[in-house]
Amino acid sequence: MFKFNRYLTKMIVFTIGVSTLPIILLGLFFYTRTSGTIQEKVNEGNILILEQTRLRVEQVLVTLDLQIARLSDSTLVMEVLDNGIIPSQFILVRNILTSMSQVQTFDVGVQDIHLINLKKNWILNSGGLNKLSDSESSQISGYLNINNDKFWIAGQERLLHNDSSAAEPSLTINLVKKIPAFSENPDGMFIVEIPSKQLRSYLSNNNTLGEVIILDESYHVLATQNETMQMEGESLNTLIARLRKSEEPSGLYEAQYGDKQVGVAFQRSSFNGWVYISVIPIEQIRFESRRTGWIILATCIIMLFIAVILSLTGSQRMYAPIQRLYQSLIANQDKERKRIDEFHTINEGFTRMRNVQVQMADQIKNHIRQLEEYYVLKLVRGDMKSSEINEKLGHLNIGLNKWKRMAVLTIQIDTLKGTRYSERDSELLLFAISNMVGDLIPQHNRLVPIVVQSSQVTLLFDDPKSTEEFRTYMYSIAKKVQDEVENYLSLRISIGISRSYGGLKDANRAYKEAMDAQKYRVLFGQRTILHIDDVQPVQNVTTEYPKELERQIFDAVKMADREKTRLLLDPFFEEISGQYQNYNDYQIAVTRFFVNLIRLLQDSGISHFELLGGDPPLMEQLYALASVEDVRNWFKFQIIEPMVCVYEQQRKTKYQTISQEVVQMIHDHYDTDISLESCSNLLNYHPSYIGKVLRQEMGISFxxxxxxxxxxxxxxxxxxxxxxxxxxxxxxxxxxxxxxxxxxxxxxxxxxxxxxxxxxxxxxxxxxx
Incomplete structure (x- = not known):
């Protein structure tokens, strides 16, 4: 029995070493790196969560600030502050309260909004119109002493409506806006009350490691992520004292919080000066590091065990083919022969096989040229099917995949008159020209030249950067052949060149084009080189993008006319699919339509990411569609239908605004010669459009x-x-x-x-x- 165990043992030892050593090194590397990087990653995540919390809170506060600024600049508020309010002006009071209620209903948790007239000494809020009390006047005087025309301030109770029945005071955050802004003696002010519990609803609830706290400019606690967290205390004061010493807009440091070591991340708001801090216990981070280390260790042990099992199994499986090959090579040998190393035996067997193969190759080589000529002849005659080309020419070791363009050159002798040759020498001369072509053109750029009837035919290949470059290359080859034939054989020849094609399946077509080009030498004379495009130029089919249909579709979308949009989409896609037979041209047309639609959506002020989404990207969705019908339905339901909804909503909102402005004009100028035309001039709309809006919104004419x-x-x-x-x-x-x-x-x-x-x-x- 042969001793295969020695080589098998080597394979097992080698595979176990190769598979286990990287696992051990990677385990040690990750274990040493984990302890140092987990805390850094957790801190980065904590800072990111803190920044997201700050942006979420500031987005709501900025929106509220803009709403109050717009309300304070309105004509209604300025009229009330300048002229005051009398009992008969209930419509004016109602309009102001409506405007205030619109701000109050914004999803920000506003508790109440107060409009204060400092000259008339009254306050208007959800409780109605009232005189200012002494306590309210005192509190408002304190606001007037603050130099800013707009500021945020917090208190333990509502500033202007103290509820004595409340069980305990609640923290309230007030937005104070003086009117007019930047005035030393303002006429009035807006005060917006927001309960601090509303801020807690905007704090991140997915920060499982730390605690988020919001402080005002004076470092008083406004809100915490956890409602049960202690709002004040020696530990929290220690953290705040560290913040007071720092003037950085953001940062990260470690501090002692009670009996725990914590990491503190903070960010200062440039909007209102609030400070956002996040507190995370260091011990918890280290616990995660240790747990991760044990996980890595257990994973490495399991991987080592699996690697050993796979190495044993794999080695035996890899050795099995070697064993079978060895047994097959020695099966017919003399059993009394001294047994030697299996790889030596395998090498001898392959050497014998290679010698036999070389002998067979030498025998076949003598017939290769005849076989190749036969295949080329079938190609130019169109007798070889496309499915047979790769199979049959593959036997000739021709690298078909190396070529990008193919063309055919045909050569004919112009005349034998005046030469030393006779007509009976024409065939020999064509074979001589065919041999010269084979010598002049590199073998990797051609198939074997052949003679077909009275012409020499050569299939030429190249990998050019452009069609024009390949055409120039063919001209240079033709000129070289023409000159060489004249120099050595003293013959004048004409050469026809076909158009370039992408594969051998078009060889018959290219051959016919080259032969057709040869026919025009009667007009151009002898010794010519004619390209088929020079004598039979291709008529380019011009296409036109359906701009008018696209414009009508866009108009229907902007008018929120779903039915018209759907009716126009079908002829639009029928036209582009009928004109653009080339897939690339069709794809360019569809992409152009898509880009124009997105541009139309952006012009309306809506982000296409918010409306249409972007996962996966829209262009990838479009290019993944398999048919014109799928593309049309995708545009109809995924792009155009949401856009129609946007424009429909914009039209409704626009109608409401126009009708309100017209009604206000009537109320203000009923005792003048007011008319629909005068209102339309002030609003910069056509009178018929104003009339249509009033009838739709109010059900009555102007x-x-x-x-x-x-x-x-x-x-x-x-x-x-x-x-x-x-x-x-x-x-x-x-x-x-x-x-x-x-x-x-x-x-x-x-x-x-x-x-x-x-x-x-x-x-x-x-x-x-």
Whole structure:
């Protein structure tokens, strides 16, 4: 029995060493590095969570700040602060309260909003219009002493509505905005109250290691991540004292927090000066390091065990083919032969096989040229199928994959008259030219030259950077062959060149083109080199992108017209799929449509990431689609439908704003010659568009609403004043009192005089309107 165990043992030892040594080294490396890097990674994660918390809180506060700034600059607020409020101005008060309630309903947890008139000494809030109390005036005076026109301040109770029934005071954060800004003597101010518990809802709840705390500019605690955390204490004061000494906008340090060593990350807000800190116990981080070390150790042990098992099994499996090969080589040998090393025996067997192969190759080599000529002849005649090309030419060791472009050169003798040759020498001359072509053109750039009827044919290959470069190369080869034939054989020849193609499957077509080019030598004379494009140029098919259909689709999207958009998509894709037969051209057209749609969406002020998402990227989704139908449906439902929803919402919001502005104009200028045209000029919209918006939003036309409002004002004048009917008619812009009386009677059912008399009678009888 042969001693295979020695080589098998070597294989086992080698594979175990190779597989286990890297595991041991990697385990030691990761164990030593883990302890030092886990704390750094945890700190980086803690800082990232802290920054995300700060940005989330500041995003809400900045939005609230912008809402209050916009409200303080509104004409309603300026009018109230300048002229005050009288009981009859209930509409003005209602509009202000509505504007304030819109800010209060913003998802920020606003408790109340107060508008204070410092000149008139009153306060307007959700409780109504009231005079300022002494305590409220004192508190507001304290705000006036602060130099900033806008600031955030915290207190243990609500500043302007102290609730004595409350069980315990709660921390409230106030946004104070003076009106007007940057004035030494402001006319009024807005005070927005936010409970501190609202800030806690914005703190990160996924920070399992640390605790997030928010401090104001004076380092007072505003909110903590954990509601049960102690708000004040000696330990927290120690951390705050360290912060007071630092002027850095952000940082990370270690400190003693009670009986624990903690890592503290902090960031100062440039928006309102608040300080955001995150506290994480160092011991917990080290515990994670130790636990990770044990995990790495256990993993290494398991991997070592698996590596040993795999090495034993793998070595035996790898040796099995060697054993079978050795047994097959010595099966027919003399059993009495002295047994030697198995690899030596295998080497001898392969040497014998190689010698036999060389002998066979020498025999086949003599027939290769004839076989190659036969295959080339079948190629140019079109007798070889595409599926047979790689199979049959592969036997000739021709590297078909090395070539990118292929063309055919055909050579014909112009004439034998005036030469030393006769017509019977023509075939021999063509074979001589074929041999010269084989010598002039490198073997890796051609197939074997052949003679077909009265022409010499050569299939030429190259890997050019461009089609024009390959064409230049073919011209240079043709010129060289032409010159050599004339020098050595004293013959004039003409050469035809086909267009370039991407593979041998087009060899027959290229051969016909080269032969067609040869026919034009009658017009150009002898000794010519003719390319098929020079005599039969290809007519390029021009395509046109359907710009008009694209414009109509975009108009329908902007008008939020779903039906029209869907009707236009089908002819759009039918046109581009019909014109662009080339896939690259079609893909460019679809990409152009996609880019234009995204540009349209961005012009509307909406981010396509927020609306359409980006996972996976939109371009990857588009290029992964397999058919025109899939592409059309993708555009219809994934891109255009969300865009239509955006434009539809924008139109609704725009309609509401326009109708509110028109109503306010009517209320402010009912006693002037106000008209739909004058309002449209001020709002910079067409009158018909304004009328359409009012009918959609309010269900009434401009003239009807103006008439109803003037009628209500006329009723108030008849009830509250002694103005004559003619004076009221003039104030309401009627041409004469008779028109006013007729209009009043048509709408109310009685004349203005009768209405005033009935109102006076009811007052005298103690009745209330």
């Amino acid at each position: 003239s009807d609403y103006l008439m109803q409002y003037r009628l209500n004002r006329a009723k108030e004048m008849l009830e509250d004043t002694d103005m004559k009917i003619s004076e009221i008619a003039g104030k309401l812009r009627y041409n004469n009192s008779q028109n006013f009386i007729r209009s009043f009677r048509r709408l109310v059912g009685m004349t203005p005089g009768t209405y005033r008399d009935e109102y006076i009678d009811k007052l005298c009888n103690g009745q209330k309107l």
